[in-house]
Amino acid sequence: MTRTRGLWAAATLFFLSGATGLAYEIIWFRRFSHIWGASTLAMGAVVSSFLLGLGIGAQVLGRRADRLKSPLEGYAWCEAGIGLLALLIPFECSALGAVTGFLYPLLHGIPVLHTLVRCLLTFLVIGPPCVLMGGTFPLLVRHFVSGEVGLTAGLLYAVNTVGAAFGCYVAGFHLLPWLGLSGTNGLAAGLNLTVAAAALLLSRRLESAPPGAAEATAPPSTSWTPPAGALSAASALTGLAALLLQMVWTRQLCVMLGGSTYALTATLFVILLGIGLGSFLFRIAIPRIANPASAAGWTLALLALSAGATRLLVPSLTLGVGLAGSLRSLVLGNAAVCVAASAALELLPSIGMGFLFPLLVHLTRSRASDAGRAVGGVYAWNTVGSIFGASATAPVGLALLGGAWTMAAGLGLYLATALLLLPRRGRRSLAVLAGVTLVSIGGIALGARKLDPRVTDQGMFMYGYRDPERRNVVYFKEGASCNVTVTEHVVDRALSVNGKVDATNEGDMDMQLGIAYLPRFLRPAAKNVLVIGYGSGATSGASLLFPGTQVTCCEIEPAVYAASSFFSPQNHDPTEQPAFRIVFDDGRSHLQGSREQFDLILSEPSNPWLAGVASLFTREFYETCRRKLTKRGLLAQWIQLYSFSEEEYALVIRTVTRSFRNACLLRISSSDTVLLASDEPLMVANEDIDAAQKLVDQSVGVRADLVKYLGSADVRSLLLERLILDESGLQRLASRSASTAINTDLNLRLEFDAPLRLFNSDLNPESDMGPMILGSVDADWLTR
Numbered sequence: 149m150t151r152t153r154g155l156w157a158a159a160t161l162f163f164l165s166g167a168t169g170l171a172y173e174i175i176w177f178r179r180f181s182h183i184w185g186a187s188t189l190a191m192g193a194v195v196s197s198f199l200l201g202l203g204i205g206a207q208v209l210g211r212r213a214d215r216l217k218s219p220l221e222g223y224a225w226c227e228a229g230i231g232l233l234a235l236l237i238p239f240e241c242s243a244l245g246a247v248t249g250f251l252y253p254l255l256h257g258i259p260v261l262h263t264l265v266r267c268l269l270t271f272l273v274i275g276p277p278c279v280l281m282g283g284t285f286p287l288l289v290r291h292f293v294s295g296e297v298g299l300t301a302g303l304l305y306a307v308n309t310v311g312a313a314f315g316c317y318v319a320g321f322h323l324l325p326w327l328g329l330s331g332t333n334g335l336a337a338g339l340n341l342t343v344a345a346a347a348l349l350l351s352r353r354l355e356s357a358p359p360g361a362a363e364a365t366a367p368p369s370t371s372w373t374p375p376a377g378a379l380s381a382a383s384a385l386t387g388l389a390a391l392l393l394q395m396v397w398t399r400q401l402c403v404m405l406g407g408s409t410y411a412l413t414a415t416l417f418v419i420l421l422g423i424g425l426g427s428f429l430f431r432i433a434i435p436r437i438a439n440p441a442s443a444a445g446w447t448l449a450l451l452a453l454s455a456g457a458t459r460l461l462v463p464s465l466t467l468g469v470g471l472a473g474s475l476r477s478l479v480l481g482n483a484a485v486c487v488a489a490s491a492a493l494e495l496l497p498s499i500g501m502g503f504l505f506p507l508l509v510h511l512t513r514s515r516a517s518d519a520g521r522a523v524g525g526v527y528a529w530n531t532v533g534s535i536f537g538a539s540a541t542a543p544v545g546l547a548l549l550g551g552a553w554t555m556a557a558g559l560g561l562y563l564a565t566a567l568l569l570l571p572r573r574g575r576r577s578l579a580v581l582a583g584v585t586l587v588s589i590g591g592i593a594l595g596a597r598k599l600d601p602r603v604t605d606q607g608m609f610m611y612g613y614r615d616p617e618r619r620n621v622v623y624f625k626e627g628a629s630c631n632v633t634v635t636e637h638v639v640d641r642a643l644s645v646n647g648k649v650d651a652t653n654e655g656d657m658d659m660q661l662g663i664a665y666l667p668r669f670l671r672p673a674a675k676n677v678l679v680i681g682y683g684s685g686a687t688s689g690a691s692l693l694f695p696g697t698q699v700t701c702c703e704i705e706p707a708v709y710a711a712s713s714f715f716s717p718q719n720h721d722p723t724e725q726p727a728f729r730i731v732f733d734d735g736r737s738h739l740q741g742s743r744e745q746f747d748l749i750l751s752e753p754s755n756p757w758l759a760g761v762a763s764l765f766t767r768e769f770y771e772t773c774r775r776k777l778t779k780r781g782l783l784a785q786w787i788q789l790y791s792f793s794e795e796e797y798a799l800v801i802r803t804v805t806r807s808f809r810n811a812c813l814l815r816i817s818s819s820d821t822v823l824l825a826s827d828e829p830l831m832v833a834n835e836d837i838d839a840a841q842k843l844v845d846q847s848v849g850v851r852a853d854l855v856k857y858l859g860s861a862d863v864r865s866l867l868l869e870r871l872i873l874d875e876s877g878l879q880r881l882a883s884r885s886a887s888t889a890i891n892t893d894l895n896l897r898l899e900f901d902a903p904l905r906l907f908n909s910d911l912n913p914e915s916d917m918g919p920m921i922l923g924s925v926d927a928d929w930l931t932r
Contacts, residue, residue, distance in 0.1 A: 158220065162304055166309060167318070172234060175329055178329060197270040199534050202527075213291075220354060222283075227341070229280045230277045237273060241273065248741050256741065289301050289520065297512070305427045313421040316413060391534045395546065399630075404462065404489060404647075417490070426504070440510055445570045448500075448584070449566060451504070451562055458497065465492055470611075552598045552599070566588065570584065602616035604647075620635065656684075659820040661686055665690060670824065672836055674747035678749045680753055687752060745776060749777060799898060803891045810829055
């Protein structure tokens with residue numbers, strides 16, 4: 149087999165390596181979100197661990213590649229190791245989950261230390277396969293290098309990154325909904341082992357590049373070459389800048405498209421595709437480039453300009469996505485809209501990123517005998533910058549500086565990189581330097597422009613076009629995990645998270661207060677309450693109106709907590725109560741780690757179509773709730789009626805009732821229900837109702853809320869009116885669907901199905917869901 153044919157055969161294998169690598173990234177992030185939660189700090193620890201492994205592998209195995217007789221054989225063994233280690237990770241994650249209960253009480257109050265420990269433990273699990281992944285690139289380059297290292301690196305980097313984009317799309321849109329976490333993980337591991345076997349066979353037919361011959365064919369350099377230290381710094385700065393931009397784009401697209409798993413997958417897919425295309429472009433263009441350092445400067449400048457310019461498209465894209473809602477009820481239509489919007493924002497700058505990486509490798513001017521060291525060094529330094537970007541962008545950049553200034557900082561880093569790489573002697577060099585600086589500054593100025601939240605943060609992806617002049621923005625904050633907006637129109641106020649309304653002072657208040665009051669009537673002696681999701685603060689505040697009650701609330705975004713001050717007339721100011729405690733963490737993570745037992749768990753997170761939120765609707769979560777409840781403890785789970793089909797609604801009912809012995813259903817409004825679940829009977833004795841009525845009569849605030857928002861302050865009337873399904877009714881409801889499946893951490897049913905229902909205009913909670921839940925109960929079942 150000729151070396152050219154061997155190179156393309158290896159490139160095909162490397163394409164598959166890229167596909168499996170991104171599939172693992174998606175799978176492992178989900179697994180660790182089940183352990184650490186979906187908070188920004190927790191996910192930052194996972195991303196940093198993943199990148200750290202890649203960087204170590206590139207540096208260590210890159211140096212080793214230059215001493216191997218057959219680096220291709222080394223690549224094969226790396227692929228085999230990745231596949232075998234990937235098969236072990238589910239068991240390691242299960243063991244790690246058992247450790248969280250011990251660590252959480254010790255570290256929860258020290259966020260930095262807690263994050264570092266999470267990072268260390270995560271690295272112990274995913275670090276070994278990531279190290280092997282990081283080493284595959286320099287190993288293959290070293291085996292096939294001939295002449296210029298940059299040419300071989302450009303081809304293999306392009307193929308691998310396009311493969312990663314393919315894996316991202318196929319796993320994120322098709323395999324995970326079809327096979328779940330375990331099936332997709334097993335398929336990827338099998339593909340790694342197949343690639344390993346094929347690479348071993350190929351290595352028997354090919355020898356590595358003869359260093360002497362390769363060095364002789366490398367053309368001499370006549371242009372200026374930056375010092376090695378400058379190249380290392382440039383690699384790190386571009387890695388940091390790229391992560392800054394990617395995090396800003398991800399936030400913008402979550403607000404524009406809705407933060408579903410499909411939107412996040414599309415964002416990553418387009419970035420990877422652009423990087424791959426840029427690397428292909430480098431391979432075509434490099435023979436025609438006389439001065440690579442100047443080319444790097446202009447690439448950085450144009451990258452900054454394109455990233456700043458595409459930011460101007462955000463308002464128009466937001467309006468366009470709002471008009472395309474009807475296309476998104478099918479998987480392919482949703483994918484097309486998400487990818488198109490992502491491409492408009494990210495594709496051009498990502499192509500620049502892809503062109504830049506092999507260009508930096510090319511600037512090392514390394515010999516073939518040092519190719520592994522050169523490629524591994526650039527990759528490793530780039531990863532160092534990426535780690536800083538992944539860990540600091542959300543909590544420092546977005547939360548403190550905001551998206552505009554974070555983007556401006558990233559584009560400024562590209563300008564700083566250009567100044568590092570460009571020569572400063574000679575008229576032509578100074579002219580290039582001035583031009584690059586001016587273009588970069590133009591990009592920075594465009595990137596620093598702030599967007600109008602009346603246009604970008606009004607949830608047009610979900611509600612269609614909304615007149616920006618109709619509502620006043622009284623609060624806007626770009627938090628570490630989401631954008632939070634409070635808008636006002638006359639007397640109506642609404643709190644939105646990434647554009648989706650999560651609380652209002654009128655239309656949603658019956659639900660926010662009903663979930664605090666009605667479950668309490670079944671457990672009037674409850675004292676220790678956990679609320680998952682702060683929202684307007686009304687549920688927490690209402691729970692505190694009962695004497696002797698301690699309330700803990702888990703809220704993932706501090707900006708939501710800050711925004712609740714605009715709802716103080718309705719929420720009874722829980723922040724001023726000594727019996728109230730706010731925990732800024734994922735509710736599931738807190739429950740898994742806390743040693744507390746609760747009398748009531750009121751779970752009212754955001755909608756399950758949002759990425760990360762669906763993990764609060766799985767069997768594993770409900771089993772955790774059951775363990776954390778006291779003997780007569782009760783779970784109250786909010787379930788929406790809108791943007792849900794009968795199948796999704798029945799899926800949640802089956803999942804909850806599979807974990808608890810007893811359950812019944814409350815109908816709060818035409819759009820909201822609450823499922824009550826406990827291991828103890830839910831039938832209420834007369835003395836319990838009398839005790840609950842006494843609590844209501846003793847509190848002016850409770851009585852006023854009940855009369856205003858629920859229509860009555862009589863406990864018996866409220867229960868008889870709102871408790872509409874007993875256990876037998878719930879069984880009939882669940883059996884309406886032919887499926888007997890439940891939602892689990894592994895099958896991800898709700899996370900992938902629910903976003904598609906969001907855009908189905910044919911679903912109506914009154915006409916479709918209402919009849920489904922009209923399995924009536926006997927009027928006296930409560931007092932038997």
